[in-house]
Amino acid sequence: MSRGVALGPSVTADPTGMGRGGGGRPGGGRLGGSARLRGEAAYRPLPVLVGLAVIAAIFQAANPRFLSPANLTNLTLQIATIVTVSLGVVLVLLLAVCAPRSRRCST
Numbered sequence: 001m002s003r004g005v006a007l008g009p010s011v012t013a014d015p016t017g018m019g020r021g022g023g024g025r026p027g028g029g030r031l032g033g034s035a036r037l038r039g040e041a042a043y044r045p046l047p048v049l050v051g052l053a054v055i056a057a058i059f060q061a062a063n064p065r066f067l068s069p070a071n072l073t074n075l076t077l078q079i080a081t082i083v084t085v086s087l088g089v090v091l092v093l094l095l096a097v098c099a100p101r102s103r104r105c106s107t
Helices: 034-038 045-062 069-098
Strands: none
Touching: none
């Protein structure tokens, strides 16, 4: 059993990330893994944004009209349907996971 770090009167964070009562899932304790978001997880979107910027720079070098307002509007209109359907699928999946449980959804 590992020793936790005290965060308040009754809340402790498990340094192993396994949590108490989590069934062996990472972050399964009382905090649900949210205590680690202040550390390394805060920088997870950075590589994705850098990758998107590199891809945009490559396409802009290949075609000078790529980052024009007209083309960006066209790209936005083309992905709007896909984004809407994707969000709907995510909401349906969340509802399917949360609906059978009583009181709250804890996945």
